[in-house]
Amino acid sequence: MSPRTSQQYEQIRAKSKKKIFQAAVELFSSQGYHVVSVSQIADKAGVAKGLIYNYFESKDAILQEIIHQVSSEMIGFMSAMEDEKEPKKRLETLIRSTFKLLKEKKDFYSLIMPLLSQPSFSKEVKQSLASFIKVIVQDMEVSLSNLNVQYPRIEALTIGAMIDGIAWHYLLIYKEKYPLDEMELKVIAYIRQLP
Amino acid sequence: MSPRTSQQYEQIRAKSKKKIFQAAVELFSSQGYHVVSVSQIADKAGVAKGLIYNYFESKDAILQEIIHQVSSEMIGFMSAMEDEKEPKKRLETLIRSTFKLLKEKKDFYSLIMPLLSQPSFSKEVKQSLASFIKVIVQDMEVSLSNLNVQYPRIEALTIGAMIDGIAWHYLLIYKEKYPLDEMELKVIAYIRQLP
Amino acid sequence: MSPRTSQQYEQIRAKSKKKIFQAAVELFSSQGYHVVSVSQIADKAGVAKGLIYNYFESKDAILQEIIHQVSSEMIGFMSAMEDEKEPKKRLETLIRSTFKLLKEKKDFYSLIMPLLSQPSFSKEVKQSLASFIKVIVQDMEVSLSNLNVQYPRIEALTIGAMIDGIAWHYLLIYKEKYPLDEMELKVIAYIRQLP
């Protein structure tokens, strides 16, 4: 019964929090934020309801934190293209990264898309996610500029729309039946034919 | 005094129902279904809470009816291309109709997109909307087939993704700042360069 | 379009009120007072909801009036024995009348029994019905006294309990399967064997 060291405590804390976080991600993404109750999260996480409030200020705070992490992960994923200077390669890398993200982090995507559209969420969160998209589009715009495409902004927005449209159709309309790989190739082909 | 004629009652009913319906559309689309309370709808419509239940079975039923109307309107809009047999013209008409719809029924669209993504909504509703998209894509596939495009399905899905991606970016990310008209032209240009 | 005479109005009034009254009796007795709504009564009566309030102060008032009528009818039925002075005959007549009432006014009885037990009803009403029973029992007590039965009050209460117990079993437990006629004979036989 020796008292735990503060390091041990730290580990316990981290573990519990993780469990709650995971449970929340799964439930929110599969059922939607409003429909999921704190009790459900606790059940799924296998902890007592009250414990959740040791780690998160509120139900809303859980969501905030999830979104925060999503943003970080997205940025991390995207950093793959950081070093790529050659415009076409850069575009291609960006697209491949996005599709990779889409496949590997399907859960997060499914969670984020509805949230972005849910009009009642904290402006900041939505803006941070929206601005993420904007940054990507802007990056593409620069690449396209360098390629001397005539209307680089329109072209960038088009490619962006294609990608997000594909994600949308994949996650919400066609699901398993969507030819995601072929679509990826199609987008790659599209940018390859650019001047 | 004698009671009102049944015609008068009909009018009164229609008017009240409309008020409630309108209020619900505005609130749902600007704040999201779950966040809006029946009391809010009543307040906005300027009627007593109870009256809502004279016209709608439940809060959910209001949504159903809204969606039903959206579906009808979509189908109506799309019928513009019914007579167009020439493949390229048909594709073009379809695209123009969609953009028109997007501009004129912005409210409805903003309401529908989140709903489609909200995982917890009645399957029927989501399926009916999803199948609407599928039908459009299939129609495009036929046109593209007739044009002897190599992979008509992939091409159809690409155009579909572009359109929905544009809608998504317009309604949820860029809003007023989105160059919707230029994007429309871009999509038209895209199909024109097809074989 | 000659104006109706006041007599005609009187008839119309009486007719409408009767319709409402009947509908209420049937619904209350088959479903219970609290469960039946004013709208249901209006529907069943084939009149507008509002009309009910032309004839009755409130939902409760309808019930009061029904009960009032039941009381009157009971008293009327019982008057059959008024002239019968001979004790045994008098008792027998009373029993026969009760069973007749039970058979012919089953609806009313079914309505009254629950109400009597429902603790929350207007004291007056309940007391008036309770006192009806008490009066009957007292009448029997007198007859039994005249027959020199040893404990006329206990005997009267016993016969009263038998009758009401039979009614209770018939209406609420066994229903159609209850041998009501045999039970009537049994009660008659019981009093016949008294001294």
Add this chain to the structure above:
Amino acid sequence: MSPRTSQQYEQIRAKSKKKIFQAAVELFSSQGYHVVSVSQIADKAGVAKGLIYNYFESKDAILQEIIHQVSSEMIGFMSAMEDEKEPKKRLETLIRSTFKLLKEKKDFYSLIMPLLSQPSFSKEVKQSLASFIKVIVQDMEVSLSNLNVQYPRIEALTIGAMIDGIAWHYLLIYKEKYPLDEMELKVIAYIRQLP
């Protein structure tokens, strides 16, 4: 501090549930199920409204549970006669048990009688209570058969009607003024004079 042991929780739960249960019994039996609101129960029990739903699925479920307990207690009480084989003794035991039940569990009885008559209650519940009565009557019928009574069924129904009639008069008509003990003796005397 460490959390309570699960045993402690069990006790707390049992205690709270009991408080709610008790409050419901008293209110339902004194005012009637429909008239009592969940808030009233909570107030009387001295708990928050919401807590009730930690222990009962719904208002209706409270009633179900009460009735379930009544049934159990009735069966328990009646088991006194299990071993009694001699017909007259068996009948007598049964009657004494019933009167004992009537005196000791007056509250429950007052609650049950109205419910049985209330037409709108769950069939199961009513049938289970009705069948309880039927079982008792049948048991008496067997005993009476063994006594070679001429019409054992009619006789059994008569005794049953007497008992329930007495209960009815006692609980709902005469209350404190009812000579319950004398009536008990009277019923006993009645069966003693059987062949």
Add this chain to the structure above:
DNA sequence: GATGAATGAGTCTTCATTCAT
């Protein structure tokens, strides 16, 4: 006399959050 749209107080129920242990 008759209609039925409209009202709003009141009902049951849910659930995020607190807190004693």
Add this chain to the structure above:
DNA sequence: CATGAATGAAGACTCATTCAT
């Protein structure tokens, strides 16, 4: 750190009653 009983505000919905016509 962890538990889950308890709270109460808020939500969807019902229904007796009113009232303009």
